[in-house]
Structure formats: C-alpha cells, structure tokens
Amino acid sequence: MIWVALRRQRLQLITLLVLLVVGSAAVLIMRPMMLADLHSMGLEGCLTTGLEGCGKPKAPFQLAWYTPMRAAQLGLLVLPLLIGLFIGVPLLAREIEQGTHVLAFTQSVSRTRWMLTNIAVGLLPALVLVLAGQSLINWWLSAAGDLGPLRVGPFDMNVFGIQHIAPVVYTLFAFSLGLFTGVLARRLLTGMLITLVGFVVLRVALETLRFKLISPERKITGLPDTAGVYGEVKQIRVDSGYLDAQGHVVPDEVASAASTQCKATSVDNTQFFPCMEQKGMAKHFTDMITEPMAGQLHLVEGAIFLGVTALLFAATLILVRRRT
Amino acid sequence: MFWLMWRRYRPQLIVLASLLVLGGLVLPLLTSLVAEDFRTLHLDQCAGQAQYIGPCVQRVQAFSATWNFWLEAARIGLLTLPVLLGMFLGAPLVARELEQGTHVLGFTQSISRTRWLLTRLAVILLPSLLLTVAAQWLVLRFLLAAGDDRGPYYWTRFGISDLAPASYTLFAILLGTFAGALLRRTLPAMVVSLTATVAARVTLDALHPFLLPRRRLVTELGGWPADGSLMTGVRGYLDAQGQVLPQEAVTALHDCRQAAPSTDQWACWHEHGAVHGFVDVIPVAEAGTLHLVEASIFAGLAVLLFLGTIGLLRRKV
Incomplete structure (x- = not known):
C-alpha cells in the first residue's frame, strides 16, 4: 500500500526533495557569506546595539542582503499554501476527476486505510521540508540581528508566520483544506482555486483578530504616563486609558471630555495632569502584548488552525466513505 | 466560435468578473476610509519626518496599526495577480484539452490550429488584462490616498506601477499556455508556470540596474x-x-x-x-523608461512563447 502511494506521488516527492536540497544548500552558503560581509564592513557591533547606537553606514549591507533574506522569509510564508495546492488538492481530486479511484475503492483495503496511507506519504515529507526550512531560515535571519528582517519583532505578520509552530500548523491546515475541497469539488482546478481562497481568507482573518486571542498584560502608571511604550516596536499596544481611584477603567467618553476641559484650562503638563487627577483620573493604564507572550499567542492560534484541520480531515473521510 | 468559447470558459470568466466587481466595491470604500483617517490625523504634516522620534510618532503609529495590513495586502494582491492568472488560466488552457483528449475534436474541425489557439487566448487574455489594469488603478489610488511615498524602484512599488502589471499578466498567461502545450498535463504545467513566472520576475528585478545607463x-x-x-x-x-x-x-x-x-x-x-x-x-526620473524597457522584454518573451506554443500544437498529431 505504501509502495503504491509512493509511486503515485513520485513527482511531488521528488520536487519536495529537490526543494529541500537546493534550499538547504542556499542557506548554508548564504549565511557564512553574509557574516563575512558583516565582518568586512565592521558592522558586528550593530547586531546588538540596534540601529540607532550603531553610527556606521549600514545601507550598503542592507542593500546587498535585505532582498535575499526577505525572499527566503516570503518563500517560507507561502510554502504551506503551495503544499496545500499542489500536494493536498490533487491527492484525491485527480483520482476522482479521472475516475481512477474506482480501482482503489474496489480493492481489499478499506477506503479509510487507502486515504490515510496516501495522506501520510504526501504529508510527512512536506512537514519535514517545512520544519527544515523554518529552522534553517530562522537561523540565517537571526544572524543578521537588527539589520535583518527580524528586527520588527515577533508580532509582525511576516515574522509571526515563520516562527514557533506557525509554519507546521499552516501546512497541516492548507493540506487538509486541499484534500477536502478536492473531494468536495471533484475537480482539480476548482479544488485548487477554493483552497487558495480559503487558505488566504482564514490566514487573513486570524491575522486581523490575532491580538484579541489572548488577554493582554496591564501596565499601570501614575500620571503623567511614563510607560514610554510608543517608541517600542517589538510589543503591541492593545488598549490604553485612565483608571479611577478604585482601579476601574474610566469610560473613553468621560476621559476625553475631561481631557478637553483640562486642555482648555492648562498651559502645560504641570497643570494638565493635576487637573485630570482632580477629575478622577487617578492612574494611566496600557494593555500590552509583550514579546515573551508570543509563544502563548502561537499556541492559541495554532490550536484554532489544528481544530479546523481536524474538522476538515473528518469531513474528507466521511465524503470519501459515502462516495458511491 | 466566440459563443463556443464563452460556453467553454464560463466559470473562469465568471470568476474574473466577480473579482472585478469585488475589487470595484471594496477598494474605493477602503480608499475613502483611509483618506479620511489620513486627514483627521493630519499626516500630511508628518511627511519626511523620522519614524521613531518626534511629534508624529503617535499619529503615524496609530495610522500604521490600522492600515499597514490592508496596504500590504493590496500590494501583495496586485503583485501576485499575474502569477495566479498564468497558473489558473494560462496553464490549463491547452493542457487540460490535451490531457483529456478533447483537442482532437477541435483539431478535426474546419478551423486552423492557429485560430483554435488564438480564439482561446483572446477569450482568456483580454478579460485578464482588463482585470489587471482595473485592479492596478484601484490599488494605486488606495496607496496614494494613504500617502505611500516609497520611491518608484522599491520592489513592491515598481511591480505595481506603469506598464508592469499588464506586461506581467501577458507574459504569465503565455508562459502557462506554453508550459501546458509542452507538458500536456495540467498539474505539472501549473507548477512550471508558477516557478518560471516567479523566476523571470526575480531575474529581471535583479537586472534592473543594467537595463539603463547609470x-x-x-x-x-x-x-x-x-x-x-x-x-x-x-x-x-x-x-x-x-x-x-x-x-x-x-x-x-x-x-x-x-x-x-x-x-x-x-x-x-x-x-x-x-x-x-x-x-x-x-x-x-528614469523610472518610466525602465518600465518601458522591462515591459518590452516581457512582451518579446510573450511573443516567443506564443510562437513556441503554435509550433508545438501544429506538430502534434
């Protein structure tokens, strides 16, 4: 059974292998080249001090290396979708479209086993490629520190999608969506189109909802607000406002009315903040999603994708078993 | 002949038309929303100021938090549109007929194989180009309303301005058709079409500095x-x-x-x-010339691919 599945997906598996070999070789060559460039431009110090503390021209380095690094990052971001489109959809859709599933269905193996073997043979090598790509590319990009594309922090959409469990769960989701739409539409092209749209829609939806998925950390400061969170790009500010003496959140309209009145009567901050305190704004709060919370956020988002994946696999199995 | 083609490619044409309608509804709405945000935050005063210090920081960050995602999505959508058109419309155009054997009926009719291909291409190519150009106009209006001021050579800007999207679409669709005629199978043709279109785009991007005098x-x-x-x-x-x-x-x-x-x-x-x-x-100031040069290269390649496809089809027995 495994041998048949291997033969059937020969072309896909060879493509995955070629991608793995070429991709690994490229990263293994590029990383030392980049480090040598960093050294010859004397930029090693800039990796830890950040862009401002560096004081050396870094534009030539970024001009040479930013594009390859971004390309690797983008490649890893679209890889799950490509796996879903080109391995997930054709796996069952092509058989059904060409009628060859009839032969398989009339053999002694059960449909469930037929499907599971085919899935395993297609999916496992794909996951190996994704994991290898993820570790190699992150290893390369982190070597460029704040001079590379990772400087925007773990919550940027291009960084979030290539770290932690994200690439693997996206791959599982894309693959299961491909299987399901292929069986449902019974045609390759339609299945591919629906998979493309479906994958992009769920990714985008969770991208926009992401910071509502976990409860943020509240930082409370006295007035004036000294948290200084605006300049920090690596964390996300979800909400901010004022608390009264009992520690309850002051409604936005009350706070902004008070702020308007105080602005009218004060010349600078030394009068403005006491005025606000008089009106009951005792403290300032900022709700933040901080850098260490990225892992938690990955787990929550991953759980949603895995839940959808499980549903899709189950639905595919039911469709395949019911088909006459 | 055109009636037949309309019947043959109805789903594809309906998808293209729906995309056009969807874009025509959503993008103008986003454009007016972003323009209003831009005005109320007075971001026109912030042009050219440092991003991480100064009085504009809070306003710029509030604006980016809301809009960066949509602006990036619009850019990426327009950049990938030609690739998707080549993959989903170009590659199956001939490949599916050859794979399923339905070309035999077409080839044994009174029309020539060249005309057979030309009509098919026209039915797919013209609506695709129309969609590309319309999407380009809508997306650029959206980006300009958001004060997008990256230089004309920035890669996400160059690929969506001037002649670029139309020439990419022309090239991608003809490349897909050629791959289909060569490989005679839909799925491999789609993979080749995707890979080769991306490779051609990346190569020409890398060649930009050599296309004009410095x-x-x-x-x-x-x-x-x-x-x-x-x-x-x-x-x-x-x-x-x-x-x-x-x-x-x-x-x-x-x-x-x-x-x-x-x-x-x-x-x-x-x-x-x-x-x-x-x-x-x-x-x-030379960006327009560079667009012309790049578009002529893509158009030239498209002509070669067209001739290659005809050659392959005429030889097929």
Whole structure:
C-alpha cells in the first residue's frame, strides 16, 4: 500500500526533495557569506546595539542582503499554501476527476486505510521540508540581528508566520483544506482555486483578530504616563486609558471630555495632569502584548488552525466513505 | 466560435468578473476610509519626518496599526495577480484539452490550429488584462490616498506601477499556455508556470540596474542618497581632483576604522585622499523608461512563447 502511494506521488516527492536540497544548500552558503560581509564592513557591533547606537553606514549591507533574506522569509510564508495546492488538492481530486479511484475503492483495503496511507506519504515529507526550512531560515535571519528582517519583532505578520509552530500548523491546515475541497469539488482546478481562497481568507482573518486571542498584560502608571511604550516596536499596544481611584477603567467618553476641559484650562503638563487627577483620573493604564507572550499567542492560534484541520480531515473521510 | 468559447470558459470568466466587481466595491470604500483617517490625523504634516522620534510618532503609529495590513495586502494582491492568472488560466488552457483528449475534436474541425489557439487566448487574455489594469488603478489610488511615498524602484512599488502589471499578466498567461502545450498535463504545467513566472520576475528585478545607463552621484563621505534612486551596487570614493580612488587606497581607508575613534574617522579618510563618496544610480526620473524597457522584454518573451506554443500544437498529431 505504501509502495503504491509512493509511486503515485513520485513527482511531488521528488520536487519536495529537490526543494529541500537546493534550499538547504542556499542557506548554508548564504549565511557564512553574509557574516563575512558583516565582518568586512565592521558592522558586528550593530547586531546588538540596534540601529540607532550603531553610527556606521549600514545601507550598503542592507542593500546587498535585505532582498535575499526577505525572499527566503516570503518563500517560507507561502510554502504551506503551495503544499496545500499542489500536494493536498490533487491527492484525491485527480483520482476522482479521472475516475481512477474506482480501482482503489474496489480493492481489499478499506477506503479509510487507502486515504490515510496516501495522506501520510504526501504529508510527512512536506512537514519535514517545512520544519527544515523554518529552522534553517530562522537561523540565517537571526544572524543578521537588527539589520535583518527580524528586527520588527515577533508580532509582525511576516515574522509571526515563520516562527514557533506557525509554519507546521499552516501546512497541516492548507493540506487538509486541499484534500477536502478536492473531494468536495471533484475537480482539480476548482479544488485548487477554493483552497487558495480559503487558505488566504482564514490566514487573513486570524491575522486581523490575532491580538484579541489572548488577554493582554496591564501596565499601570501614575500620571503623567511614563510607560514610554510608543517608541517600542517589538510589543503591541492593545488598549490604553485612565483608571479611577478604585482601579476601574474610566469610560473613553468621560476621559476625553475631561481631557478637553483640562486642555482648555492648562498651559502645560504641570497643570494638565493635576487637573485630570482632580477629575478622577487617578492612574494611566496600557494593555500590552509583550514579546515573551508570543509563544502563548502561537499556541492559541495554532490550536484554532489544528481544530479546523481536524474538522476538515473528518469531513474528507466521511465524503470519501459515502462516495458511491 | 466566440459563443463556443464563452460556453467553454464560463466559470473562469465568471470568476474574473466577480473579482472585478469585488475589487470595484471594496477598494474605493477602503480608499475613502483611509483618506479620511489620513486627514483627521493630519499626516500630511508628518511627511519626511523620522519614524521613531518626534511629534508624529503617535499619529503615524496609530495610522500604521490600522492600515499597514490592508496596504500590504493590496500590494501583495496586485503583485501576485499575474502569477495566479498564468497558473489558473494560462496553464490549463491547452493542457487540460490535451490531457483529456478533447483537442482532437477541435483539431478535426474546419478551423486552423492557429485560430483554435488564438480564439482561446483572446477569450482568456483580454478579460485578464482588463482585470489587471482595473485592479492596478484601484490599488494605486488606495496607496496614494494613504500617502505611500516609497520611491518608484522599491520592489513592491515598481511591480505595481506603469506598464508592469499588464506586461506581467501577458507574459504569465503565455508562459502557462506554453508550459501546458509542452507538458500536456495540467498539474505539472501549473507548477512550471508558477516557478518560471516567479523566476523571470526575480531575474529581471535583479537586472534592473543594467537595463539603463547609470549616473554618478557624488555624496559626502559616509553619505547615502535618500531620494529613492535605484542603486546599481557600484560605489566608491573620489579624491580632491575628482578621480576614483584605487582599490589599494580604499583598503587603506578601512584601517582608519581601527585606528581612530569614529569622530575623527573622516579626518583620517581625508588624509588618505578620500574627499567625496560616489554612488552610481539610475535616477528617479528614469523610472518610466525602465518600465518601458522591462515591459518590452516581457512582451518579446510573450511573443516567443506564443510562437513556441503554435509550433508545438501544429506538430502534434
């Protein structure tokens, strides 16, 4: 059974292998080249001090290396979708479209086993490629520190999608969506189109909802607000406002009315903040999603994708078993 | 013939029309919303200011938090549109007929194979180009309303301006058709179409600095032109007479870095004869010409691919 599945997906598996070999070789060559460039431009110090503390021209380095690094990052971001489109959809859709599933269905193996073997043979090598790509590319990009594309922090959409469990769960989701739409539409092209749209829609939806998925950390400061969170790009500010003496959140309209009145009567901050305190704004709060919370956020988002994946696999199995 | 083609490609044409309608509804709505946000936050006063310090920081960050995602999505959507059209419309155009054997009926009718291909291409190509150009107009209006001011050579900007989207679409669809005629199978043709279109785009992007004559910009030592000109990778130092400093002298400059603290570094460089820096660039004003050159290359390749497809089809028995 495994041998048949291997033969059937020969072309896909060879493509995955070629991608793995070429991709690994490229990263293994590029990383030392980049480090040598960093050294010859004397930029090693800039990796830890950040862009401002560096004081050396870094534009030539970024001009040479930013594009390859971004390309690797983008490649890893679209890889799950490509796996879903080109391995997930054709796996069952092509058989059904060409009628060859009839032969398989009339053999002694059960449909469930037929499907599971085919899935395993297609999916496992794909996951190996994704994991290898993820570790190699992150290893390369982190070597460029704040001079590379990772400087925007773990919550940027291009960084979030290539770290932690994200690439693997996206791959599982894309693959299961491909299987399901292929069986449902019974045609390759339609299945591919629906998979493309479906994958992009769920990714985008969770991208926009992401910071509502976990409860943020509240930082409370006295007035004036000294948290200084605006300049920090690596964390996300979800909400901010004022608390009264009992520690309850002051409604936005009350706070902004008070702020308007105080602005009218004060010349600078030394009068403005006491005025606000008089009106009951005792403290300032900022709700933040901080850098260490990225892992938690990955787990929550991953759980949603895995839940959808499980549903899709189950639905595919039911469709395949019911088909006459 | 056209009636037949309409019946044959109905789902594809309906998808294209729906995309057009969807874009035509959503993008103008986003454009008016973003323009209003831009006005209420007074971001026109912030143009050219530093991103992480100064009075604009809060307003710029509030604006980016809301809009960056949508702006990026619009850019990426328009950049990938030609690739998707080539993959989903170009590749199956001939491949599916050859795979399922339905070309036999077409080839045994009274029309020539060239006409058979031309009608199919026209039915797919013209609506695709229409969609691409309409999407380009809508997306650019959206980006301009958001004050997008990256230079014309920035890769997400170059690929969506001027002739670029239309020429990419033309090329991608003909490449897909050719791959289909060559491989005779839909799925491999789609993979090849995707890979080759991306490869051709990346290659031509990398070739941009070599497509037009360069101009030498003289800068301060350690300076860097920030007007968005296209860098060609050629840079160096000039001495007091305006002559390019030879390589040995440039290597000597690197010793200044170790010898002197960064404040006296330029004095040390002056002693070694470096007075100005220079960078060879393609100026911002030449962007239109570069678009023309690139579009002609893609159009030329498209013609070759078309001839190749006809050659393959005419030989097929």
